[in-house]
Amino acid sequence: MSPNLEGTLKSQVPALLLRRLFGAGARRDEAAAKQHHGRQAPSPSPPAPAGRRRVFVQTESGCVLGMDLDRGDNAHTVKRRLQLALNVPTGGTSLTFGDRVLENDLSSVRHDSPLLLTRNSIHRSCSTPCLCPVSEDFEQKDCSGLVEILGSSSGSVRRLVDDVASGIMGGLDPVPIDSGLGGSYYFRNDEGDRVAIVKPTDEEPFAPNNPKGFTGRALGQPGLKKSVRVGETGFREVAAYLLDHENFANVPATALVKITHSVFNINRPMNGGTPAHDHKPQVTSKIASFQQFIAHDFDASDHGTSSFPVAAVHRIGILDIRIFNTDRHGGNVLVRKLDGGTGRFGCQTELFPIDHGLCLPENLEDPYFEWIHWAQASIPFSEEELEYISKLDPMRDAAMLRGELPMIREACLRVLILCTIFLKEAAAFGLCLAEIGEMMTREFRGMEEEPSKLEVVCMEARRKVDEWEPFSPSVEEDMDFQFSMDVLGGYSDVIRSPRFNCSGLKGSFRNPLTKLVESMNEDGDDEEDRKEPSMHSSDRFSSADFSTPSLHRTTSSKTSSNSSVHAPNRSADEQLPSSLCFFRLSDMSAEEWHVFVEKFQELLKEALEECKAAGGQRMKQRLGTSCKF
Numbered sequence: 001m002s003p004n005l006e007g008t009l010k011s012q013v014p015a016l017l018l019r020r021l022f023g024a025g026a027r028r029d030e031a032a033a034k035q036h037h038g039r040q041a042p043s044p045s046p047p048a049p050a051g052r053r054r055v056f057v058q059t060e061s062g063c064v065l066g067m068d069l070d071r072g073d074n075a076h077t078v079k080r081r082l083q084l085a086l087n088v089p090t091g092g093t094s095l096t097f098g099d100r101v102l103e104n105d106l107s108s109v110r111h112d113s114p115l116l117l118t119r120n121s122i123h124r125s126c127s128t129p130c131l132c133p134v135s136e137d138f139e140q141k142d143c144s145g146l147v148e149i150l151g152s153s154s155g156s157v158r159r160l161v162d163d164v165a166s167g168i169m170g171g172l173d174p175v176p177i178d179s180g181l182g183g184s185y186y187f188r189n190d191e192g193d194r195v196a197i198v199k200p201t202d203e204e205p206f207a208p209n210n211p212k213g214f215t216g217r218a219l220g221q222p223g224l225k226k227s228v229r230v231g232e233t234g235f236r237e238v239a240a241y242l243l244d245h246e247n248f249a250n251v252p253a254t255a256l257v258k259i260t261h262s263v264f265n266i267n268r269p270m271n272g273g274t275p276a277h278d279h280k281p282q283v284t285s286k287i288a289s290f291q292q293f294i295a296h297d298f299d300a301s302d303h304g305t306s307s308f309p310v311a312a313v314h315r316i317g318i319l320d321i322r323i324f325n326t327d328r329h330g331g332n333v334l335v336r337k338l339d340g341g342t343g344r345f346g347c348q349t350e351l352f353p354i355d356h357g358l359c360l361p362e363n364l365e366d367p368y369f370e371w372i373h374w375a376q377a378s379i380p381f382s383e384e385e386l387e388y389i390s391k392l393d394p395m396r397d398a399a400m401l402r403g404e405l406p407m408i409r410e411a412c413l414r415v416l417i418l419c420t421i422f423l424k425e426a427a428a429f430g431l432c433l434a435e436i437g438e439m440m441t442r443e444f445r446g447m448e449e450e451p452s453k454l455e456v457v458c459m460e461a462r463r464k465v466d467e468w469e470p471f472s473p474s475v476e477e478d479m480d481f482q483f484s485m486d487v488l489g490g491y492s493d494v495i496r497s498p499r500f501n502c503s504g505l506k507g508s509f510r511n512p513l514t515k516l517v518e519s520m521n522e523d524g525d526d527e528e529d530r531k532e533p534s535m536h537s538s539d540r541f542s543s544a545d546f547s548t549p550s551l552h553r554t555t556s557s558k559t560s561s562n563s564s565v566h567a568p569n570r571s572a573d574e575q576l577p578s579s580l581c582f583f584r585l586s587d588m589s590a591e592e593w594h595v596f597v598e599k600f601q602e603l604l605k606e607a608l609e610e611c612k613a614a615g616g617q618r619m620k621q622r623l624g625t626s627c628k629f
Contacts, residue, residue, distance in 0.1 A: 053111040056150060056258050056287060057081075057095075058231075059088055060118055060218040062202025062209045062266070064258060064285040066148065074104040082117060092120050096220070098407040110406045112150045114256070114287050116231070118220050150256040150287070151404055157255045160292055163189040164196050164259075174198070174263045181205040181214055181224070183265050186293065194293045198257075199357070200286035201231040203265055211265035225326050225358050227365050227581075233357025234289035235405050236412075240323055240356035241291075242404055243397055243416075248388060249319040250312070250352050252292040256405075260285045294352045297337045301330030305374045308335075312351040313376035314385050317369065317433040321423045321440065322392070323359035324415050326367050331355075333370075362411040363584050364418075364455055366442040377434035381427055389427045394420035411586040414593065418585070421601065422454060429608045439611055451582040457607050458583045461599035465592050 053069045057078060063086045067078070079090040095102040096116045097109055109115065146165045149157065167188045174185040175194070183203025187196045202209045205224045206217040217223070219231035228236070234256055241254035262281035300308070320328050332355035338348045371377045381389070394417040401408055401416070419440075426436045439453040451459065588596060 053109060053113075055109060055111075055113050055115055056148075057115045057117060058202070058219065058287055059086070060116075060208065060220065061088070062200070062207070062219070062286065063088060064287050066258060066285070069106060069109065074106060075102045076104075078106075078115070079117070088117075090117065093117050094120055099409050108406075110151075112148075113406055114150055116220060119218070145258075146260050147290070148258045149290075150258060153255045154253060156253045156292070157290070160196050160253065161255075161257065161290070164290075166190040167192075167195075168261065174261060176211070176263065181210075181212060182207075183209070183211045185263060197291050197293050198259060198288045199234065199237075199291075200259075200264055200288040201234045202286060204230055204233055204357075206230050209265050209267050211267075215267065225361060225365065227361030227363045228326075228358055229362075234287065235407060236359050237289040237291060237356050239401055239405060239408065239412075240319065240353075240359055242401065243323060244319055249315040250350070251319070251356070252294050252352060252354060254289060254291040257288055257290040258285055259288055259290070289357070291354070294334050294354070295336070296334040296352065298335050299331050300333035300335055300351070300370070303335055305376070307347070307349050308351060308374070308376060309347040309349065310376040310379050311382065311385070312347075312349075313371055313374055314379075314381060314433055316351060316353045317371050317377060317437065318385065318389065318423065319353065320359075320367070320369055320371075321433075321436055322416065322420050323356065324361060324364065324367055324419045324440070325356065325359045325369070326361060326365060327355070327358040328353075328368055329370050360408075360412040360415055362409060362415070362586060363581055364415065364452075364458065365581070366449070366452070367437075367440055369437045369441065372434050372437045372441070377437065378432055380430075380432050386427060389424055392420055392424060414585040417597070418458070418600065421597070422604065425601070425604050426608060429605075429612065431608065431611065435611060439607070453607055453611065455582050457600060457603050460603055461596050462583060462588075464599045464603075465588070465596045468595055 054066060055069055055078075056064055056066050058064045059082065063082075065082055065085055067081055069078070075095045078095055079093065082088055083090045094117075096118055097113065100108060102109070102115070146168050147161045149161060153161075164187045167190050170190045172188045172190065172192055174187045177184040177186060177197070182199060182205050184197055184199045186194045187198055189195045200209070201207065202219065203211060205214040206221075207219060207223075207230050208215060208217075217230050219229075221230050222228075223230040223233075238254050238256050241251045244251040260283060262283045264284055264286050266282060266284060305313075316328075316333065319325075332353065334352040334354060336350045336352070338350060397420065398413040398417055401413060422440075423436065426439070431439075442452045442455070443450050585593075
């Protein structure tokens with residue numbers, strides 16, 4: 001056999017195998033790659049046959065591959081396709097979809113869903129399996145369309161995607177953004193105007209392909225905020241947009257996309273070999289948040305806040321409370337001057353909140369609300385704002401996010417439900433925006449961080465759930481723990497408060513930051529004599545409303561700190577020392593969660609009365625925890 005014929009066979013046979021494995025998806029990838037190089041307009045893809053779903057699989061290193069799933073496909077099939085197309089090892093890995101670890105049954109995977117391939121252990125063999133050669137056509141990986149929207153989207157988002165695709169086909173390269181800790185890019189239309197900001201999930205802070213040196217963790221591990229995993233800020237950006245009903249807070253149009261371009265950063269070669277910077281730019285596909293670019297004059301950190309409309313500040317604050325925003329600093333509130341005209345509220349400035357990647361954490365931690373210190377936040381809500389708040393339905397919002405973002409974790413939805421209930425009750429009770437924000441924010445006393453008033457209510461409600469007869473202490477089942485604590489040792493020196501390292505607290509609820517501490521060592525004999533506050537609100541949510549999927553039980557406050565569960569089902573906080581979190585939402589079963597919400601609402605009235613009575617006190621100074629992300 002001639003050498004030329006032998007080389008041709010080596011490249012063509014695996015290509016034929018790939019086409020058989022991938023079916024129509026691989027043929028679309030080849031056509032799209034040729035269109036990309038030839039700068040031809042992409043033709044619309046034919047509809048997928050009945051039962052076929054298109055998914056996007058991402059590895060821990062950031063590689064992304066789009067593929068079509070048939071009814072008979074399973075996790076092994078998906079891994080095999082990844083191994084052949086991207087030349088990545090798949091031994092000792094799990095295919096995850098939000099909280100779920102996928103095995104043979106892929107029926108829970110929705111169309112246009114992103115999946116993540118994670119390692120089962122942080123310590124693995126360095127050996128590489130023998131892989132068959134891949135033809136040059138497939139070195140472009142998945143190029144099926146320059147921009148593909150994951151899930152449903154609004155008409156404005158689809159128009160933006162078309163504009164960006166036209167700009168790419170016209171040869172207009174994106175512009176990297178120097179500010180911030182993560183990788184982000186301005187994408188332009190065919191006229192050269194900036195129309196969208198794209199943030200790849202594998203270029204976030206600590207992610208494998210971060211272009212600014214902030215690397216060191218795999219996708220799915222705790223990130224910049226300990227309750228938000230690396231690689232999961234993108235869908236949170238989309239969640240904030242979806243929850244901004246009627247564009248109440250002015251959140252720009254946002255979607256989750258798979259986007260292909262050579263401008264994206266790769267810190268190491270996708271398919272092995274020498275470092276990526278030694279070669280010409282490589283066309284690669286990324287999963288990213290895709291947000292409309294808002295033309296503005298400055299941000300809130302560059303301008304005095306006195307000219308900001310009260311209604312605009314209130315609306316941004318209402319959204320931040322609902323989504324428990326942990327990073328609302330002045331830099332992510334854009335300000336547009338309206339010379340010669342007036343905006344939505346009769347003022348000459350208009351505000352746009354952006355950068356919501358650190359909202360909806362998996363557990364309550366310390367939020368950051370810059371607007372707490374603005375005068376507008378101390379003005380009572382208007383009738384229109386109170387009506388909007390009263391119509392919010394946390395269960396409907398949670399169900400909507402499950403449908404639109406099926407990869408979202410159940411613990412994040414519990415945070416949404418809890419904070420929306422808290423906002424509705426606090427607003428109905430007459431608290432202003434600043435008072436509500438203060439109740440959610442932690443304080444530093446001496447060198448110790450104290451739980452917020454909201455966390456104290458949750459801790460007491462959790463204690464009542466533990467005391468409820470059907471939930472008496474039981475032996476927890478130990479499971480494998482994916483991430484070693486020595487890898488996360490950077491968190492070990494964080495200031496801890498040993499007085500608040502569990503949720504099993506005793507004593508009266510009144511004066512939460514004092515009496516709860518003083519009574520931790522007391523016997524529980526006086527519990528029977530204490531009256532539980534009741535709430536007679538017509539808006540109170542019953543346990544029947546909370547038909548949420550059951551989470552796997554994790555380490556409770558009464559079990560040993562050595563017990564653990566499989567990492568994909570653990571919250572990000574549970575992969576860190578337990579003393580860093582005062583209270584966990586993820587360690588409750590569905591039934592416990594229902595009871596917890598009832599107890600939380602009962603205890604909330606007394607906490608609101610206490611806050612209202614202290615409303616005239618001077619706001620306490622706190623240490624800021626903002627991160628310009």
